[in-house]
Amino acid sequence: MNAHLFIAGILCFILGLSHSIxxxxxxxxxKKNNKKITPTIVKSDLKERHLRIIWATWHIASFxxxxVGAILIKIALKQTILNAELIEFIIxxxxxxxFCSSFLVLFGTKGKHPGWVVFLVIGILTLLGI
Structure with a gap:
């Protein structure tokens, strides 16, 4: 088993879960009315349909x-029996x-959102797993 890829995969699941929660x-x-799953309360120039797609996109990022976490864990567990060239490309x-996500969150939040650190650690662990 490739421990670097396995840990990176687990971190992807944790990051996605914490992101949604x-x-x-x-x-x-x-921004939600009682008993509604999607947000509908808008207090700016934003329209309700725009708020709804922002909400959906937020959770798509978690999915x-x-x-990605599932892919990394699968590769970590079966790396020796998979096509090495394809695995290297995927990883x-x-x-x-x-790394790009880490930079984007770091730049976009001026380092105030901790997500950039987790993306960076996942990127490093993923590279170490090659």
Missing amino acids: FGELLIFQH FGWC SSIAIAM
Whole structure:
């Protein structure tokens, strides 16, 4: 088993879960009417349909994180029996995506959101797993 890739995959799941939970609690909770899943309360020039797609996109990011985590864990467990060239391409692509995500969150939040650190750690662990 490749421990670096396995840990990176687990971190992807944790990051996705915390992203959805904290997003709901800190951002979307105050924008929902009672018994509604999607937010509908808009207090700016933003339209309700725009708020709804922002909410959906927020959670899509978590789903993508979980999928990347599943890919990393599968590779970590079966790396020796898989096509080495394809695995290297997949791992490199994931590492680049994580480094770019880390930079984007770091730049976009001026370092105030801890997500950039987790993306950076996932990227480093992923590269170490090659």
